Amino acid sequence: MMERMILRQLRDTEEDAEAVRTVASAAFDTSRALRGEPAADWPPDRLARIDSRNRHLARTDPGGCWLAVDDVGMPVGTVLSTRREGTWGLALFAVLPRAQRRGIGRELMAAALLYGRACLRGIICGSRDPRAAATYRRAGFTLHPAMRLRGTVDKELKARLPSLDGAVHEGTARHRDLMDSLDRRTRGGAHGPDHEEMLRHSRLLVVDELTGSGYCYIGADGDVELLAATSRRLAGRLLTAALLSLPEGAEVAVENLTAEQEWAVDVGLAAGLELSNAGYVCLRGMRPPSPYIPSGAFL
Template structure:
């Protein structure tokens, strides 16, 4: 096995996708999908190439002697906060130390960072690896449900103004990031703005933001108070079209405000995976992004 840095090319983006689709193929079936939608694949390629450009030292590909991909791991450093965006190994290459070597390479990239975040799956081997690396494992909850007319009837209107976010809000976004998670997402906001709808609150009570996709997934939410966080999540759910599959993942026990909004909307609450943290308490009010953390 050879580890090499991931390159910002179509070929490497496709290699990563081969690994991810093979390692997490069951997730498509669980989501009720007949394979992965083309737009999702294209979006994932863009994200992987973005990380290969922004964090070449944190993005690695494991290949065999013939150059065929075996596994991939992508990580970021943002103002002293390290995050593991993805770790996947082909089923045929698992239990051979590939994942361990990939994780070690990404951890080395974050060795100077004060804080670390991982949105971990339910895989017990991955959870054990993160714990051995010094992370505290916080069991996570998730909300999910189909948006219908009754969803919007159940939800109380937001208790204040929520605005459409644009590029000029970048300083506000970074400021809220620093207050909630210790480091700004920085250039990640440029890609998120291109792929997601941005909602922003900014008034005398504080500020916050939320990204939400047309597919119904709340990608990232951060605010300076629970009241504003509830306002943002409520607005995000209300703006979804009927029939959308609303999803709010990676909720730690500190995000009861989000649980309350989701249950009011009629979403189903379940458990799944972990939010793994090192050098920091659970950010709150905060819903992380699986990719940008």
């Protein structure tokens, strides 16, 4: 066991954002190294977006975002969780490698679960770490194995995609009500303030027709971050439009696809993206939302 460890609420400060980033990158880089993968080498603008997101969560959910600090005041672990209209979400969970396996993860998770105790639904995009899986199972989550699509955008990839079967527009803050409605319909709770944060950093594509609607965020680094729609047809159109909108040479990733998102797997395979298994979408009190691609952090 640790000598002494305290949990304190995360603050909306530069120092705390850096503490979260340091803990998370050490934890995830060590997991990558164990799998024989290189450490993440993220450019400063991507790190700035992560800091901005974590500070946003410290503001919206102070009771759900915690830092574990050791007896000399060094941050050793963190958990970031959110409540959105009865849907609890886990945005980040990490413990410094040198402090792992001593129960810190369990304590952090207990604080985050307490924050979500009144929520009927829960969602986590879980890593492959068996300790994370053990923690989520103990908290009553069902683990849905997930797939990931990855590849480099080039002329051939775009040529393989079918032409769009209807209009897709650039979205703005004016689409907030539409997106919140789509969130409620697919995952049970609106993202609310998270849309403001996503709009700051990501491009938004929207379909809004009499027969249905949908939206999709594309991160600055080419990741399809979040997609919700009223039908698989419109979801497929949005994902196709997202891929077509990326510049040649961009690295694209679409993650957290459970078997329910076959419409997305089909678009990716048609485009020639590489398909692999990666992590779990962990759910409590709900079936996998569909057609829906959760965001790893905003879920």
